[in-house]
Structures are given as C-alpha cells and as structure tokens.
Amino acid sequence: MAARTPDTDLTDTASQLRNAIVRTSRALRQEAAGESGLSPNQTAVLASINRSGPVTPSELADLERVKRPTMTRTLACLEREGLIERTPDPADGRSSLVAVNDAGRERLARLRRRKSAYLARRLRKLDPEEVETLARAAALLERMREDEQG
Amino acid sequence: MAARTPDTDLTDTASQLRNAIVRTSRALRQEAAGESGLSPNQTAVLASINRSGPVTPSELADLERVKRPTMTRTLACLEREGLIERTPDPADGRSSLVAVNDAGRERLARLRRRKSAYLARRLRKLDPEEVETLARAAALLERMREDEQG
DNA sequence: CTAGGCTAATTACCTAAGCTAACTTTCACA
C-alpha cells in the first residue's frame, strides 16, 4: 500500500519543523536572559533530574543527549544556584547521585506557574484546540527523542 | 464563560513545550555538527532569505528576531560559503540587499531532501496523523513568532 | 591479589551563536 505520507512530505515537514524549533528556541533563550535566572537549558536539565529521581551525571547526560563534560558544567551551575544536591553513589565510588532539593522544586514550580513566560503569553492567544495540538506535539517530540535512546 | 483552557493548563503546556523544544533543538545542533556543513541556525537564516527575497540585513535580523550584529556574523558565514549574494541597496547607501544564489538554492533543496536528517528519520516512525500534528505545530510556532513581530 | 584495561567525572581548551557597546558611514530634515 502506498504510504499515506510520502517521503517528500516527510522531509518537507522535517524542514519546517526544524526551522520552527530553531527559531523558537532562539526566542526562548533570549527571553530567559531577561529575568528567570535560569536558562532554558538549565531549566530543562533541572526538570529532567526532578523527573528521573536520583541519577548519576552520566545517566543524565544520556537522557539529555549531551556529552558528559557538558553535563558536568550544567550541574556545577545548578549546584552553585543551590537547586540540586549530590550524594556519593553507594554502588560506585567514582560517581554520585544527583537530586533536586526543596529550593529546586520550588523553582520548578515557580517557573511552571509563570504566566508571563514567552510561550505561556503566546499560548493564551490561541484556540484551545491549537493549544492541544502544541501539547501533543511536545509529547511527540519527547517520545521521538527517547526512542533513539540506544 | 469559563475558559476551556485554564491558565494552569496553559503554563503547564508551556513548560512541557519549552523543554521539548530546547531538547530537540540541542539534538538538531548536535547532528548538524556531524555532516551537513551548515548549522541549524545558518540553515534557518538561509531559508528565511530564500522565502523573503532580497532583503536588508536589518530586516532579516527582525525576521529572525536576533540583533543586527548576530545577523552580520551569520551572513558573513553564508557569504563565505558562497550561498548568498549581496547587492548595494539602491534606496539606501548604508545598506545592502541579500539574496540566495543558485548554490544556496541547491543547498536548500538538498537539505530538504535529506531523508537521513534527524527529524526526517524520526518522522518516518510516526503515524501519518502524528506527522500532521507536528506539521501543524510547526506552523503554529511560526505564527506565534510572527504575531509578536512588533 | 595485583596489573592492566575500562569507565565516571572532571579539567582545559575550541567553536558557534546569542548579546551590548562603540564606531563609521549615510540619511533626513530643521
């Protein structure tokens, strides 16, 4: 059976999606510089730690799909901000377990509530079904990312 | 009437979308480093020039929502790669008009065809209606960006 | 039970791509 979605459409959609993501991500970074005190990257990592519980830096690097040195730096920053805590890994003396502390959870909750954030501001101008489309797109992007985990 | 989409949902969706975008954008950058020869940013700018025809650097900076010095650097790079051309702006001696040349159009077409690109690869594993959701999300993101143009 | 190799984390350094500030050239108009 012929594919419902021929490859030309797919690569075209891929291009459009890619450009939209790149541009939106740029806008997000720019806004974060303003006020929040935490860059979009740092926020995403903090959310990841929160979701995955105590986790080693290496696991986290894999989750976020960055290299370990990059994660080392991000974690150092989150630690300096007092949002995470490390405990020695009982199973491996080379490693440690990273977890979000109270301050970090508070910060995440606050960020999640921010009505004036770039995206929240814009979402409020959309129809409910458009918001729903974006919510499902977000879930799909995460799923796509996780699928390639191996 | 009560909003179909209460603010709590909105800010929550905003958070999820934001993290998904940040992470996907990271993955895109990483892939681009590999092979394509053009970063996602440079690609997005090239596509923008192609879409908007001959355009001044300032207009382009506004379109992409970056500052002028940033655009100067990106244009310098695209020019070095031989993908764009500048002609003096007949209407303003301080400025110039930037346009994609044949090599640039060829490059864009090639990128659009790349079936092995990060997103294209993953889109092929989704249902058609999921692909459709992402396509609509891309359009929405672009629209949201343009709405704030002022 | 230890030698050698593997792995986790870090450090040092490079690059891309945002930004602001400051400078030059050109424009516009009072």
Added chain:
DNA sequence: TGTGAAAGTTAGCTTAGGTAATTAGCCTAG
C-alpha cells in the same frame, strides 16, 4: 548645511555545545 538618528560592522562578553587528556575507582585474567 549641521546635527541627530539609523544601518552596518567591529570588538569583546557569555553560554552551551564539542573533543582530548587527566584522575580516580572498578573489575577481571592470570
């Protein structure tokens, strides 16, 4: 025609990605 604003660039800062090299801890073969 002189002055202020605007376009583009240059210089320099920051963040966040990367690789290579180092250190410390783990594990296994002999």
